[in-house]
Amino acid sequence: MLTLTGIKVGKKIVLEKEPFVVLFAQHSKIGRAGAVLRTKLRNLTTGATINKTFQGADKVEPAEMSTGKSQYLYMEGKSHHFMNNETYEQFELSDGVIAENSKYLKEGTEIDVLYFNDKAINIELPIKMAFEVVEAPPAIKGNTSDGGSKQVKIETGVNVNVPLFIKTGDKIKVNTQTGEYSERAN
Numbered sequence: 001m002l003t004l005t006g007i008k009v010g011k012k013i014v015l016e017k018e019p020f021v022v023l024f025a026q027h028s029k030i031g032r033a034g035a036v037l038r039t040k041l042r043n044l045t046t047g048a049t050i051n052k053t054f055q056g057a058d059k060v061e062p063a064e065m066s067t068g069k070s071q072y073l074y075m076e077g078k079s080h081h082f083m084n085n086e087t088y089e090q091f092e093l094s095d096g097v098i099a100e101n102s103k104y105l106k107e108g109t110e111i112d113v114l115y116f117n118d119k120a121i122n123i124e125l126p127i128k129m130a131f132e133v134v135e136a137p138p139a140i141k142g143n144t145s146d147g148g149s150k151q152v153k154i155e156t157g158v159n160v161n162v163p164l165f166i167k168t169g170d171k172i173k174v175n176t177q178t179g180e181y182s183e184r185a186n
Contacts, residue, residue: 001059004037012044012063015052019044019063019116044114044122047096063116067124070113072105080105082113082120091120101125103158104176125176130185131155132171139164 002013004027011022024040034056042049044063054060073081079092080102095102104125105111112124135153148164152172160174162181171185 002062003059004035004054004056006062007037007039007054007060012065013041014061014063015041018046019065019121020050023049042099044116045097047094047099066115067112068115069110070120070123072107072109072111074107075102075105082111082123084113085110093120093123097122101176103179104129104131104156104174106131106156127175127177128173128182129176130171130173133162133166133168136162136166136168136170138167 020041026038029035037054069085070082078095081092083090114122131154133152149161151159173182173185
């Protein structure tokens, strides 16, 4: 069981038999009152976000999660289809569950799938992924004392701020957690 000090950002916990990930955690103690922990949690099976305040003596169970490699196949309607690399079984996850990660999915990508009670519930993308730039405006010379940047569109349709020297057809690496340009890809 986890106490207040064990509940940190990124930790996976179980509340009411559902797995959650901690998105925000803030400890506070006011005067003689006991310590409290304000958190923002995202349900890993539904994608819903809740605010929860834990009191000093509250304890939560850590979520027993496992991961497995799978390949992203395609999107149909609001469902994303995957194939387990070991068993070749196909399964689907809804767009609402995957949330922001869906912006960086491209066909054939190998990703980690989170399993809770032997059921696929969500995905974890690599921190940096390579994408091809499909649309980039020409660099405009001028006030570039700060290095300068422009917005380009990558192959999944997401806009990313990049340095001025990036052009259409270049491959770049994007941080999937922040959505920021990281570096050029080989």
